[in-house]
Amino acid sequence: MTKTNPGRFFEDFEVGQVIDHAVPRTVSGGERALYQALYPMRHALYSSDEFARGCGLPASPLDDLITFHLVLGKSVPDISLNAVANLGYAEGRWLKPVHAGDTLRASSEVLGLKQNSNGTSGVVYLRTRGVNQRDETVLEYIRWVMVRKNDTEAPAPETVIPELAKAVAPEDLVVPDGLDFSRYDYTLAGEPHRFGDYEVGEVIGHVDGVTIEEAEHMMATRLWQNTAKVHFDATFRPDGQRLIYGGHVISLARALSFNGLANAQMVVGLNGGAHANPCFAGQTVKAWSEVLDKAETGAPGVGALRLRLVAVNDASVGELRGEDGKYLPQVLLDLDYWALVPV
Amino acid sequence: MTKTNPGRFFEDFEVGQVIDHAVPRTVSGGERALYQALYPMRHALYSSDEFARGCGLPASPLDDLITFHLVLGKSVPDISLNAVANLGYAEGRWLKPVHAGDTLRASSEVLGLKQNSNGTSGVVYLRTRGVNQRDETVLEYIRWVMVRKNDTEAPAPETVIPELAKAVAPEDLVVPDGLDFSRYDYTLAGEPHRFGDYEVGEVIGHVDGVTIEEAEHMMATRLWQNTAKVHFDATFRPDGQRLIYGGHVISLARALSFNGLANAQMVVGLNGGAHANPCFAGQTVKAWSEVLDKAETGAPGVGALRLRLVAVNDASVGELRGEDGKYLPQVLLDLDYWALVPV
Amino acid sequence: MTKTNPGRFFEDFEVGQVIDHAVPRTVSGGERALYQALYPMRHALYSSDEFARGCGLPASPLDDLITFHLVLGKSVPDISLNAVANLGYAEGRWLKPVHAGDTLRASSEVLGLKQNSNGTSGVVYLRTRGVNQRDETVLEYIRWVMVRKNDTEAPAPETVIPELAKAVAPEDLVVPDGLDFSRYDYTLAGEPHRFGDYEVGEVIGHVDGVTIEEAEHMMATRLWQNTAKVHFDATFRPDGQRLIYGGHVISLARALSFNGLANAQMVVGLNGGAHANPCFAGQTVKAWSEVLDKAETGAPGVGALRLRLVAVNDASVGELRGEDGKYLPQVLLDLDYWALVPV
Structure with missing residues (x-):
């Protein structure tokens, strides 16, 4: 009997299955400080x-993306150890802020399955939830990944594709209890721009860039206890490169977006996202944002901006896709999220 | 008068001498988070x-190896600044868990001395103890190191070689107060394997590998306030390489061993260990374990596994030693320890 | 309207102006642990x-240089985003220790201005203050930087050059409330040398060296939320090198000075400092100190040493300047500070 975890293969998933992920995690000021050291937030x-x-x-809560990374990291050994690709996100909502001292655990429910026509892999749709020590859900999101089959003779499951919202509806966004931006201090926040200053369609180039080092992305990825080999073992891929965890690029781009979106404080919704091209150490990541939508919330002084966040490899604002409709090679990330801003 | 610390030479040690080490250290969630960022634990x-x-x-206590590294780190300026080699460990026992907020200090007692026949160096045997702010011993272990002489004319001391236990006897292992694995949650722990599932002689290859970066091993080693030049200064060795602190490899291998030994939770005994070959940045470290022994403890639901933990440079499970009895060049670490597991 | 921060240019400053810097920061044990991982302190x-x-x-307070870096980091987006050079420091005083849990903010007052004769840049003199959540000033210092003009046609301001003290007078040094070195434990501190053992003019070579990695200086600089592009973006300078934040070299040198100045515990005054040459990853930093002055303080058992701290690139104690009076190329830092030592 082998004692190591081979991970689930496509044929090991079934619709309705709920998987409780291992390794609950208590967070502290240490995670916060490391996040600030790893990203220019x-x-x-x-x-x-x-x-x-x-x-x-x-x-002050921990950065919302810390919650995202921790919850996703817990799901990796059960979900994506044999993943070929991380295909997308939908219906992500942050439901409770996470503070130092909280303990998070996570579980995932299989929502859908679709075997690929070549019979060697398939797409698994899951809703993953992060829960704190008071059994409150702090985050939920849908993710779909392409997973290899181990036994290519295993029968294809019935195809079930969940209906996914194009975006989280503004009325479904959850504003943290007590949040009140009516006495918001723009000077301390760093920029004067508020809800009314942003126009749908507006594009903001975030100016700054960061050249990525191996030590940094590995430390970040381990901090989330995401132990997928491909991020750490230079002997794993034939080209000797360590693939950077896509979430590292998300956090890098979000932190860079401070310059122009300093008041887009809290991430509350994840509408979608594509890791358009692989990212490797040595690349210089820059970012730009586009305002996709605006909405009011019931909370005092609190509005919501729907933002496209694009990370690129050493390039400025530009086209996302070529004439063939595919992402251009310099595009690393195309993320669609909701953030709370002062009105 | 020179104000810098030249370190002790072989002729500066005498049997029975007790050396109080400097720089007590208070730990927090910061050390915990960094440990998780530096090792895939x-x-x-x-x-x-x-x-x-x-x-x-x-x-949740701090990882037992944090305690080990902090205590050993404190001893370096007094013991091993002029060391030629770190030869071995014995009779190591973790006696109290260390929690955030605790303050550790350390001292060492010279147990034995043996000058080498060439007269230029000798072996020093020491028992090092780590103590918390309540004067409770949290860890003790014996280490022996080969230390240079400064004055080769200094007379050889009487040879005293302490009798060292081959292994810590199971009845001498200390189970932390209150530890009770009778309601152990295997799902949250990550693996179903318990005491009864492991057989003496069983070998577990831990699958994952980590390619080491200079920034990581230096950050780790500094975190333990171990300031031996050879780990940090690329101009120190003629080959321009920074020798990686042997403890970094121990922690890396122990963290990798999660995959197959997720329930070997607490390290309570160190029976022996050899840093078989030097480790440098760029190497990819993998690990395998062998079950050497099993024992019961008095604590509810708590058993003990004696484990050999081997770290290798980019290789899988294999031979440890060549025909000449020497460690093969790809072997970095051969460690022998006791861990507590649920029954 | 562009939403990103272009930073102030020389013509945007006027004498008497007070600038409140953004992004207050709460510190924890995380910052402390990272400081210990990044520097051999x-x-x-x-x-x-x-x-x-x-x-x-x-x-235990946070290292005084953490306070310095956090306060200076906050000022960067307002002061030195368009800086050509960081020219000097004066009249720096640490007024209150900073502990885990404290929240710091900062502001700067323009003390002087002098346009350069070429009309394309000028020197700005500022006093920057760091304040905690109780509105207590924890640190103040004067810094002057050369800043580019954006509009070279903008008229030159009246030249105002503040009078700067050559050094903080000993009677102006602030000893933290309650500090008492009369029962100081030299064994735990690591060295026996006290106030009386140091002579004015004495030079101490600190022996150890550290070879700098890109990941380390970037993590440190981000931890202080100093986001100047030149430290992070390898595509920013024509030579493809990332300039290391000068404060990283200060902390590295100060940490290395432990070996010979272990009892120079608290930094309380900054008399001056020059970043003599740029520092890049791959360089091996060593340090030496010279005792410039000694003074008593009113506090029990507490004396003050005025120290020159020099950081050099792979060299030992030697000349600072060539025959032309300029810093030799291997000199990275020439700092002048006051530290508190036991008498």
């Missing part, structure tokens, strides 16, 4: 307890 | 306060 | 709560 709400209190929260 | 007991409470502990 | 007062209590403080 400067959002005031995630940097200062005082600023967060001024916005009606009990203390 | 996923043991649930060291990741989650909730899981630790379910096992009868007040909160 | 071992000062006992900054490592152990118990040791700090033995010196009359409520707990």
